[in-house]
Amino acid sequence: MLDLCELRLQDDGRFPWVVLSPRRVGAVELADLPYAEQCKLLVEIDLAGRLVRTLGQAWSRPVQKLNIANLGNVTPQLHWHIVGRRSDDPCWPGPVWGQGTPEPLGREAVETVRTIFARMQNQG
Amino acid sequence: MLDLCELRLQDDGRFPWVVLSPRRVGAVELADLPYAEQCKLLVEIDLAGRLVRTLGQAWSRPVQKLNIANLGNVTPQLHWHIVGRRSDDPCWPGPVWGQGTPEPLGREAVETVRTIFARMQNQG
Numbered sequence: 001m002l003d004l005c006e007l008r009l010q011d012d013g014r015f016p017w018v019v020l021s022p023r024r025v026g027a028v029e030l031a032d033l034p035y036a037e038q039c040k041l042l043v044e045i046d047l048a049g050r051l052v053r054t055l056g057q058a059w060s061r062p063v064q065k066l067n068i069a070n071l072g073n074v075t076p077q078l079h080w081h082i083v084g085r086r087s088d089d090p091c092w093p094g095p096v097w098g099q100g101t102p103e104p105l106g107r108e109a110v111e112t113v114r115t116i117f118a119r120m121q122n123q124g
Numbered sequence: 125m126l127d128l129c130e131l132r133l134q135d136d137g138r139f140p141w142v143v144l145s146p147r148r149v150g151a152v153e154l155a156d157l158p159y160a161e162q163c164k165l166l167v168e169i170d171l172a173g174r175l176v177r178t179l180g181q182a183w184s185r186p187v188q189k190l191n192i193a194n195l196g197n198v199t200p201q202l203h204w205h206i207v208g209r210r211s212d213d214p215c216w217p218g219p220v221w222g223q224g225t226p227e228p229l230g231r232e233a234v235e236t237v238r239t240i241f242a243r244m245q246n247q248g
Contacts (some may be wrong), residue, residue: 039163069193073217093197104136
C-alpha cells in the first residue's frame with residue numbers, strides 16, 4: 001500500500017509494466033494534484049521504477065530504459081504508466097500504448113510481483 | 125530561460141508540443157536527478173503545460189488533455205514531452221510518438237510561442 005497511489009500491474013507479459021493512480025477523486029491532470037502531492041508522486045514513481053526493474057530481472061529481461069507517462073486519452077482518471085523497455089521488446093523503439101496484442105500474465109507472474117513489492121515495501 | 129531545463133518547441137504543427145531537457149550531462153533516467161531537482165522539474169513541467177495550453181488557444185484548438193512523458197528510447201539524454209491533445213487530432217487517442225508525418229511550424233508560429241513564453245516568464 002502506497003501513501004498516495006494505487007499501484008496496479010498491467011496484464012501484459014511483453015513488458016514489466018505498472019500503473020500508478022493517485023487516490024484523488026476527479027484528478028485528471030498532474031496539475032490537479034497540489035504540489036506537495038506531485039512531489040510525493042515522484043517518490044512512488046521511483047519505487048514503481050525499481051519494482052519494474054526488479055521484475056525485468058526476475059524475467060531474465062533486464063530493463064534498459066524506463067518509459068514514464070501520463071496520457072489518459074482513453075481513461076480520464078489521472079494515472080501514470082511505468083514501463084520497462086528493452087531494445088529487443090516487440091514495440092521498441094516506439095511507445096507501447098495501443099500497439100500489438102497484450103500477453104496476459106499467469107498466476108505465477110502475478111505472485112512474483114506481489115512478493116517483490118512486499119519485500120520492497122518492507123525495506124522502506 | 126528555466127532554472128533546470130532547456131525548453132524546446134517540437135517542430136510539428138499537428139500538436140502544441142514542447143520538450144523539457146534538464147541541463148544535467150549524462151542524465152538518462154528520472155532517477156538520475158536528485159530528488160530536489162525532480163521536484164523542480166515538476167514546476168517546469170507545470171509551466172510547460174500552461175504554455176502548451178496557451179498555444180492551443182492561440183491556434184484555436186484548445187487542449188483537452190496533456191500527455192506528459194519521458195520515453196528516451198531513441199535519444200538517451202533525459203527529456204520530457206509535454207503534448208496538448210484533442211479528440212480531433214490526427215493521433216487521438218493513441219500516442220503521438222513515431223506516428224504520421226510532422227508538419228513543420230512556420231516562422232509565425234515560432235514567434236507566437238516565443239511571445240507567449242516570454243509573457244509567462246515575466247509573470248513568474
